[in-house]
Amino acid sequence: NLDWDLRTDLPGASSTDRSFRIDYVNNCFLKDGARFRYISGSIHYFRVPPAYWKDRLLKMYMSGLNAVQIYVPWNYHEPQPGVYNFSGDRDLEKFLNLVAELDLLVILRPGPYICAEWEMGGLPSWLLTKPDIALRTTDSDYLQAVDRWLGVLLPKIKPHLYHNGGNIISVQVENEYGSYYACDYNYMRHLLGVFRASLGEEVVLFTTDGTSASELKCGTLQGLYATVDFGPEENVTEAFMLQRLYEPKGPLVNSEYYTGWLDYWGEAHSTKSAKKVANSLQKILEMGANVNMYMFQGGTNFGYWSGADYKDGYKPITTSYDYDAPLSEAGDPTDKLYIIRSVISKFQELPAGPMPPPTPKFAYGYVSVPQVSESWNGIAVDTSCGFCSAFQAHGFMLYRTLLPQEIVESALLSASGNGVHDLAYVLLNGEYQGTLERDRVNGINISGQLGDTLDLVVESMGRINFGANDSDFKGLIHNITLGTSILSDWIIYPLDIDTAVAHAWPPTAQSSSGHRGPAFYTGTFTTPGISEDSYLKLPGWTKGQVWINGFNLGRFWPVRGPQQTLYVPGSFLSGSAINTLVVLELQEAPDNPKVLFVSRPLLNVTYNYTHKDRK
Numbered sequence: 001n002l003d004w005d006l007r008t009d010l011p012g013a014s015s016t017d018r019s020f021r022i023d024y025v026n027n028c029f030l031k032d033g034a035r036f037r038y039i040s041g042s043i044h045y046f047r048v049p050p051a052y053w054k055d056r057l058l059k060m061y062m063s064g065l066n067a068v069q070i071y072v073p074w075n076y077h078e079p080q081p082g083v084y085n086f087s088g089d090r091d092l093e094k095f096l097n098l099v100a101e102l103d104l105l106v107i108l109r110p111g112p113y114i115c116a117e118w119e120m121g122g123l124p125s126w127l128l129t130k131p132d133i134a135l136r137t138t139d140s141d142y143l144q145a146v147d148r149w150l151g152v153l154l155p156k157i158k159p160h161l162y163h164n165g166g167n168i169i170s171v172q173v174e175n176e177y178g179s180y181y182a183c184d185y186n187y188m189r190h191l192l193g194v195f196r197a198s199l200g201e202e203v204v205l206f207t208t209d210g211t212s213a214s215e216l217k218c219g220t221l222q223g224l225y226a227t228v229d230f231g232p233e234e235n236v237t238e239a240f241m242l243q244r245l246y247e248p249k250g251p252l253v254n255s256e257y258y259t260g261w262l263d264y265w266g267e268a269h270s271t272k273s274a275k276k277v278a279n280s281l282q283k284i285l286e287m288g289a290n291v292n293m294y295m296f297q298g299g300t301n302f303g304y305w306s307g308a309d310y311k312d313g314y315k316p317i318t319t320s321y322d323y324d325a326p327l328s329e330a331g332d333p334t335d336k337l338y339i340i341r342s343v344i345s346k347f348q349e350l351p352a353g354p355m356p357p358p359t360p361k362f363a364y365g366y367v368s369v370p371q372v373s374e375s376w377n378g379i380a381v382d383t384s385c386g387f388c389s390a391f392q393a394h395g396f397m398l399y400r401t402l403l404p405q406e407i408v409e410s411a412l413l414s415a416s417g418n419g420v421h422d423l424a425y426v427l428l429n430g431e432y433q434g435t436l437e438r439d440r441v442n443g444i445n446i447s448g449q450l451g452d453t454l455d456l457v458v459e460s461m462g463r464i465n466f467g468a469n470d471s472d473f474k475g476l477i478h479n480i481t482l483g484t485s486i487l488s489d490w491i492i493y494p495l496d497i498d499t500a501v502a503h504a505w506p507p508t509a510q511s512s513s514g515h516r517g518p519a520f521y522t523g524t525f526t527t528p529g530i531s532e533d534s535y536l537k538l539p540g541w542t543k544g545q546v547w548i549n550g551f552n553l554g555r556f557w558p559v560r561g562p563q564q565t566l567y568v569p570g571s572f573l574s575g576s577a578i579n580t581l582v583v584l585e586l587q588e589a590p591d592n593p594k595v596l597f598v599s600r601p602l603l604n605v606t607y608n609y610t611h612k613d614r615k
């Protein structure tokens with residue numbers, strides 16, 4: 001009898017009964033033929049340890065959300081051309097299945113460009129081995145790499161589409177393409193073709209752009225449903241009027257409703273008033289619009305994954321991606337979450353039961369980290385690649401040359417054309433001289449003898465993830481001059497520190513005196529039989545990188561701020577074995593070097609600091 005065939009809640013209902021479509025008559029989405037409005041939140045699986053994926057998703061479900069929105073960073077899954085990684089913390093399908101288990105739908109945003117304050121906006125930096133590549137256009141080399149990547153990713157996605165029995169209800173093509181200078185319609189048409197060929201005709205494909213005519217002009221395309229993004233500062237009615245210019249019929253959608261904002265090193269911590277966020281959210285919901293809150297759960301830019309913007313100079317993003325979001329970086333429900341949840345409850349029944357509490361935090365206290373031996377030449381320098389054009393995607397490179405003449409007085413060592421990308425720590429015969437910094441410090445004075453070893457340890461702080469400067473080459477990209485002469489005969493060493501830290505550690509520590517210039521510090525600690533979350537504070541330190549049990553926690557820069565603590569997930573710690581800490585300090589460590597585990601984050605203390613000249 002007919003109704004049995006139409007019901008889709010029967011066990012084993014075939015996937016052909018499932019559908020997710022746009023209703024252009026009633027201006028809404030239809031899920032299995034019934035009117036459906038999503039209330040969604042962004043979470044980035046690549047910014048949350050897998051051990052905590054379920055914890056965060058459950059809290060999003062208990063907040064009244066019926067969907068989550070995720071990006072897929074291409075560079076996270078294809079580290080080298082043709083080499084793919086979808087395992088462990090990169091297991092996208094495991095994450096999608098977990099979301100489905102929690103009865104949440106998915107809005108997927110596979111790019112291939114995603115922005116997201118992520119290294120190079122998700123594009124792999126190996127694309128830049130073709131130096132003049134025109135990213136995000138019909139550049140044939142770029143499209144060839146895109147097609148190969150999507151040829152791997154999209155077949156993995158297809159079975160997870162809603163009408164195929166999965167929980168992905170819509171898929172975004174590219175990301176705010178209207179904000180990009182190129183405005184290459186054939187690029188968007190190419191992507192539309194690839195997505196349709198791979199995912200089929202039924203899935204809802206859409207674009208997202210800011211609410212300006214110029215952005216929507218270049219970012220939208222016939223065949224892709226146009227959506228907009230805007231925060232609580234914008235007028236909701238006016239913002240959706242812009243969407244109506246391109247989609248006179250169909251559901252209203254804000255794909256990125258900003259609950260907070262990003263942080264740059266050296267600038268004040270960004271926050272958004274919970275009250276304002278809730279008020280504008282209520283207006284959005286009252287209009288029957290679909291909304292995704294960006295971010296609902298921020299998380300952390302572990303390792304070297306943070307990106308950068310270029311606005312009056314290079315502005316790197318901090319390690320914390322707390323975003324002042326409803327769920328904190330550590331996944332703790334904030335007041336903002338409860339205020340948003342009460343707004344949602346006026347429109348959608350909340351799941352029964354309590355909101356899971358914050359995960360327990362523990363202040364493990366001080367850990368002494370005496371300096372390791374003259375570590376720089378012993379541990380990290382890989383002399384096997386003296387003259388090759390070393391390709392290393394992230395982190396640090398060592399550029400070495402010999403002084404071509406004696407410098408009796410001091411001479412200016414200078415990075416012409418701002419060519420240090422992004423900081424260079426200068427050593428003469430291993431002794432720290434000072435720091436050159438992109439857009440901030442273009443020269444320092446040094447003096448030395450003919451033939452002295454001049455080392456520049458060059459650090460990438462993350463590739464630009466938004467706008468036209470997205471071919472952000474790293475290292476020394478222009479000449480370095482000493483006085484009036486151009487220095488030459490450089491030897492370039494890739495410094496694979498993470499491998500060294502993960503395998504050859506911990507070496508015996510040497511001295512406990514403070515130190516200037518790049519050096520490693522290491523120490524061990526045990527916990528009282530627990531492995532609860534914590535936050536690492538580095539009082540008296542300057543700038544560097546931290547590893548715990550081989551996990552790269554990310555960058556610290558307390559003399560700049562606003563971030564003063566690093567989130568330490570309990571899943572990175574051992575409650576029974578010895579925990580090993582490794583600190584790479586690039587400029588100046590405190591005497592009697594130690595670090596401090598505290599139980600609360602500190603993300604809003606900024607200083608206006610450049611660099612101390614050498615003593």
Ligand SMILES: CCCCNC(=S)N1C[C@H](O)[C@@H](O)[C@@H](O)[C@H]1CO
Binds near residue numbers: 309
């Ligand atoms: C100052 C430039 C900021 C560019 N990014 C913008 S507008 N955003 C839109 C972008 O789509 C998203 O990925 C995030 O990057 C977000 C900011 O968090």
